[in-house]
Amino acid sequence: MATNEIMTINMGPQHPSTHGVLQLILELDGETVVKATPHIGFLHRGVEKLAENRSYHRALPLTDRLDYLAPMSNNLGYVLAVEKLLGIEDEIPQRAKVVRVMMAELTRIKSHLVWLATHALDIGAMTVFIYCFRERELIMDMYEKLSGARMTSNYFRVGGLSLDLPDGFEQDVKNFIDAMPGHLETYEGLLTGNAIWQKRTRGVGYISAADAIDIGLTGPALRASGVDWDLRRDNPYSGYEEYDFKVITREGCDTFDRYTARLDEMRESCKIIQQCLDKLEDGPILADNPGVSLPPKENVLNSIEGLIHHFKLVTDGFKPEPGEIYQGIEAPKGELGYYMVSDGSANPYRMKIRPPSFVNLQALPQMVEGALLADVIATIGTLDIVLGEIDR
Amino acid sequence: MPEMLSLSNDPILFIAVMLAKILAVFVVLLLIVAYATYAERKIIGHMQTRLGPTMTGPLGLLQPIADGLKLFFKEDIIPAQASKLAFILAPMMILVPAFITVAVIPFGGNIVIGGYTVPLQIADLNVGILFILAMEGLGVYGIVLAGWASNNKYSLLGGIRSAAQVISYELAAGLSIVAVFMLAETLSLSGIVEAQSGSVFNWFVFSQPLAFCVFFVTSVAEINRVPFDLPEAETELVSGFCTEYSSMKYALFFMAEYANMVVVAAVISTLFLGGPAGPFPGVINLLLKIFFFMFVLIWMRATFPRVRYDQLMFMGWKVFLPLALLNIVITGAVIVL
Numbered sequence: 001m002a003t004n005e006i007m008t009i010n011m012g013p014q015h016p017s018t019h020g021v022l023q024l025i026l027e028l029d030g031e032t033v034v035k036a037t038p039h040i041g042f043l044h045r046g047v048e049k050l051a052e053n054r055s056y057h058r059a060l061p062l063t064d065r066l067d068y069l070a071p072m073s074n075n076l077g078y079v080l081a082v083e084k085l086l087g088i089e090d091e092i093p094q095r096a097k098v099v100r101v102m103m104a105e106l107t108r109i110k111s112h113l114v115w116l117a118t119h120a121l122d123i124g125a126m127t128v129f130i131y132c133f134r135e136r137e138l139i140m141d142m143y144e145k146l147s148g149a150r151m152t153s154n155y156f157r158v159g160g161l162s163l164d165l166p167d168g169f170e171q172d173v174k175n176f177i178d179a180m181p182g183h184l185e186t187y188e189g190l191l192t193g194n195a196i197w198q199k200r201t202r203g204v205g206y207i208s209a210a211d212a213i214d215i216g217l218t219g220p221a222l223r224a225s226g227v228d229w230d231l232r233r234d235n236p237y238s239g240y241e242e243y244d245f246k247v248i249t250r251e252g253c254d255t256f257d258r259y260t261a262r263l264d265e266m267r268e269s270c271k272i273i274q275q276c277l278d279k280l281e282d283g284p285i286l287a288d289n290p291g292v293s294l295p296p297k298e299n300v301l302n303s304i305e306g307l308i309h310h311f312k313l314v315t316d317g318f319k320p321e322p323g324e325i326y327q328g329i330e331a332p333k334g335e336l337g338y339y340m341v342s343d344g345s346a347n348p349y350r351m352k353i354r355p356p357s358f359v360n361l362q363a364l365p366q367m368v369e370g371a372l373l374a375d376v377i378a379t380i381g382t383l384d385i386v387l388g389e390i391d392r
Numbered sequence: 393m394p395e396m397l398s399l400s401n402d403p404i405l406f407i408a409v410m411l412a413k414i415l416a417v418f419v420v421l422l423l424i425v426a427y428a429t430y431a432e433r434k435i436i437g438h439m440q441t442r443l444g445p446t447m448t449g450p451l452g453l454l455q456p457i458a459d460g461l462k463l464f465f466k467e468d469i470i471p472a473q474a475s476k477l478a479f480i481l482a483p484m485m486i487l488v489p490a491f492i493t494v495a496v497i498p499f500g501g502n503i504v505i506g507g508y509t510v511p512l513q514i515a516d517l518n519v520g521i522l523f524i525l526a527m528e529g530l531g532v533y534g535i536v537l538a539g540w541a542s543n544n545k546y547s548l549l550g551g552i553r554s555a556a557q558v559i560s561y562e563l564a565a566g567l568s569i570v571a572v573f574m575l576a577e578t579l580s581l582s583g584i585v586e587a588q589s590g591s592v593f594n595w596f597v598f599s600q601p602l603a604f605c606v607f608f609v610t611s612v613a614e615i616n617r618v619p620f621d622l623p624e625a626e627t628e629l630v631s632g633f634c635t636e637y638s639s640m641k642y643a644l645f646f647m648a649e650y651a652n653m654v655v656v657a658a659v660i661s662t663l664f665l666g667g668p669a670g671p672f673p674g675v676i677n678l679l680l681k682i683f684f685f686m687f688v689l690i691w692m693r694a695t696f697p698r699v700r701y702d703q704l705m706f707m708g709w710k711v712f713l714p715l716a717l718l719n720i721v722i723t724g725a726v727i728v729l
Contacts, residue, residue: 009545015630031549031701122628124618124698130440196619196697373549374700377628 006034013042017122017377020387022361024376031373036365040358043391051351055317056082056158059348064152066355066389070111072103072143073331074389075156080237081327081338082158085320091287095280096160097239102173102276103146103155104238104329105269109180110139111332111384112262116187119259119381123200128190135183138176145169158318159293160286170277177270184263192260201256205367205379208253215366216359219334220265221383224250224258231330238329242279245272255382262384292318317346324350333357333384355389405508413514417494424682425650426456432690439694460643468639471543478541483637483644486534489527490651496520497658498582499675500668512668512675513582520581521573524659525566528614531652532558535616535633538645542636550632553622553701558614560708565610567716568603571723572596572663585667597664602719604664606712611660613704615652617689619696620704628698657685 007028012018021042027035047066051059063074083089117132140150145166147155155162191197207217212225222229230247232240248264250257286293294313299306320342328337334356341350360383367383368376430445430453437444445452470479500512517523532554539551573579575596576587588594597604613620624632634645661667661681670677699707 007545017628031553120697124621125696126436127440127694130442134441190695191697194697196699199703200697200700372701374628374698 005029011376017118017380019118019380019385022380022385022387022390024364024380026373026376028373033368033371033373033376036368036376038361038364040361040387040390043387045392047392048351048353051348053347055346056320056348057314057317059351060156060158061152061154064154066353066392067111067331067333067336067357067386068151068388069114069386070107070332071151071153072107072155073111073329073336075153076100076104076238077327077329077331077336077338079156079158080329081325081340082320084325084327085323085340085342086158086292086318087321088159088287088289088292091159091289092238093160093284093287094239095283096285096287098276098279099161099165099285100156100238101240101243102273102280105272105276106139106142106173106176108269108332109266110136112266113139115262115332115381115384116259119378119384120187120191122377122381123197125191125194125197128187131183131186131190135180138172142169142172142176145172157286157293159289160284164285170280173273174277177273180270181267184266188263198256200374200378201259201382202252202254204255204371204375205258205382206254207363207367211366212253212363215363217334217363218356218359219330219332219384220248220258220262221334221360221363223248224261225253226251231328231335235328237327243272243275255378258382319344319346328354331356333386333389334360336389353389353392355392357383357385357387358390361385361390409508409510410514413510413512414495417499417514418491421491421494421651421654424654425647426460428650428653428686429459429646430456431686432693435687435690436694439691463643463646464640466639468641469636471636473543474636475541475543478537479636480641482534482538482541483641483648484534485537486531487644487648487651489530489534490648490655493524493527493655494658496523496581497655497662497678498585498667499678500673511582516580516582518578518580521569521579521584521663524581525562528565528655529558529562531614531648534648538637539633542633544636546629546631547633547635550622550624550629550635553629554616554633556701557616557620557622557704557708560705561610561613561712564708564712564716565607565614567713567720568606568610569663570716571600571603571719574720574723574727575599581662581667584663585669588666589669592666592669595664595666595669600664600719600723602715602722604660606716606719607663608660610708610712611656612689612692613708615649615656617649617653618693619699621698622701622704653686653689654682657682657689660685 009026009028011024011026013021013023018024023039023042025037025039026033045065047062051062060075060078063078064071066074083092113132113136117129120128143153144150146163146169147153207225209225209227212222212227217225226249228247228249233247245268248261248268250261290309295306295309300310322342322344324339324341326337326339328335335354336356337354339352339354340348343349364379364383367379371379433455434444445455448454448458470476495514496517498513498516502509502511504510535554536551539547539554572584576584578584578587588596616622616624624634634642637645658678661678665681668675668678670680672680
């Protein structure tokens with residue numbers, strides 16, 4: 001028996017609300033949290049190390065498995081980083097850029113839908129969970145049409161895209177973004193005005209703007225604390241400067257404001273996707289750079305030069321000049337950064353990933369101190385962490 | 393008209409009729425409990441654009457039987473560190489009070505069989521309401537005991553939550569129905585039904601709307617249903633007090649939850665909606681009212697998030713208790729005037 005009145009409980013890694021395999025060592029006084037210590041590493045697969053032994057093309061599928069709820073965002077960050085390392089950012093065809101933005105925004109909606117679903121379920125609202133997964137399924141279907149896989153898409157390529165959009169894809173996207181605002185109304189109808197929901201989220205998991213910046217919080221969690229910072233606008237990539245969208249900020253610094261901020265972000269994403277559809281025009285999908293891009297399939301099958309080209313690229317890969325770069329993108333959960341070092345060989349010398357969830361999780365102990373056990377669940381949900389990218 | 397005979401003059405017949413009534417009520421209650429699980433899954437399923445069970449029998453109608461069989465054949469695990477006797481007793485202690493409560497619910501008027509008057513109520517206690525409150529209060533011991541005996545920190549938290557919750561809500565529930573028997577001037581449930589007879593507008597839901605609301609909400613809290621399902625709180629406490637339970641012991645908890653739903657629905661129907669009064673034969677009216685309240689409970693589960701522990705206590709002590717007291721004062725004033 002413990003002599004003091006503090007009870008230590010292990011929350012996770014097998015707990016329904018720790019969003020994967022997070023372990024929290026909670027020290028409780030009654031139901032009040034005295035101290036929370038996150039333990040991570042249960043999902044470590046050594047993605048960064050694995051990448052050092054693969055050519056740049058072959059390291060791409062590893063990134064699908066970081067934030068497995070937003071695979072295309074991970075892909076996008078990686079290909080942008082490698083393109084920057086190669087110095088071919090300007091050679092990416094317009095169509096590829098637009099499709100990348102479109103898919104990245106669909107991915108944002110998809111990721112936010114899972115966040116809302118699980119967040120609501122953690123707080124006890126079961127129906128929202130099912131509704132969100134219904135809409136997410138539509139995006140999964142689009143993923144499948146596009147890349148053949150529902151989660152591990154591996155669709156973007158260094159220099160462009162792996163495949164062109166299939167027939168009817170644009171219509172699917174159009175149907176989806178037309179219906180999405182109505183679905184968002186439904187979720188809001190179930191939650192926003194609900195007295196219990198408001199009581200459970202307002203003032204819970206408070207983090208001030210200064211603390212958020214000190215910890216390095218990014219994404220909706222930072223913006224809901226009143227910091228107007230979005231890499232899509234402040235450090236644009238993949239042509240984001242051409243789109244008209246609002247950066248959603250809130251002043252409340254609490255779980256409720258992070259909730260409304262993410263919902264509005266989904267609405268903004270729909271607008272960006274609409275602009276993508278308007279911009280989309282026929283054209284090449286891969287940079288015209290034989291040193292990086294694979295030749296078209298008919299060349300590989302019909303000409304010896306094409307075959308050799310394909311063979312050389314696949315077996316040897318491409319070799320960027322020695323150097324190092326950092327590329328950050330605004331992933332659904334915050335700033336996803338790739339720090340790439342090349343030593344002139346075909347494999348990355350070092351691939352350091354800055355996952356948003358890893359940094360955001362650091363805010364958790366501060367946010368839940370003095371709160372109740374039920375608030376811990378709400379706070380984990382509102383930070384929107386995914387253990388796949390925390391443990392890598 | 394033949395002379396009315398009383399059953400109590402004939403002990404053998406009395407016992408036989410009593411056993412028949414108990415058996416009938418018990419079987420019906422068990423059936424409702426079994427099919428309440430099915431109804432809950434179907435109703436919530438359709439509310440959530442799902443189908444609910446479809447594979448077991450036509451429309452999935454055999455699902456409760458399949459569930460029961462499955463749980464029956466599961467391995468019965470008692471954790472090594474658990475306090476064995478309490479661990480085994482707990483599920484029974486929660487189920488038995490739920491079933492006993494039904495004994496005082498009148499499910500119809502008197503009927504005449506072979507010249508004997510048979511009241512359609514197992515026991516017409518003159519302290520019926522107190523009996524119900526006592527039994528509902530007993531149920532919490534099962535939960536506390538289960539939480540403590542499991543020797544699991546989550547279960548313990550669930551047990552503590554449950555104790556705090558029931559204590560704070562029982563007061564408000566008890567006080568809210570004080571107003572009802574101030575009007576009925578009796579504690580016997582058949583007397584209360586009698587007081588509401590005549591017209592629909594004699595039902596206490598019209599003269600005591602505040603008491604009705606307070607009693608309904610506090611009852612939901614007492615039977616640990618959403619949004620007050622804190623002792624279970626699957627996403628917080630990993631099912632709380634029943635985390636360590638498996639097999640038939642778990643099934644008993646499960647049955648108790650639904651039996652409690654039936655009981656609460658029956659009590660509310662009796663106290664506020666005239667019990668068996670209505671256009672159909674008595675039992676059917678009562679069943680319809682019970683099903684209506686159970687549907688509302690299921691509907692609430694599909695709609696509401698869960699409240700937090702401190703908010704629950706706040707509501708119990710600072711909202712519902714004063715409301716119930718205020719209601720008594722108003723009722724008293726109206727009666728005196």
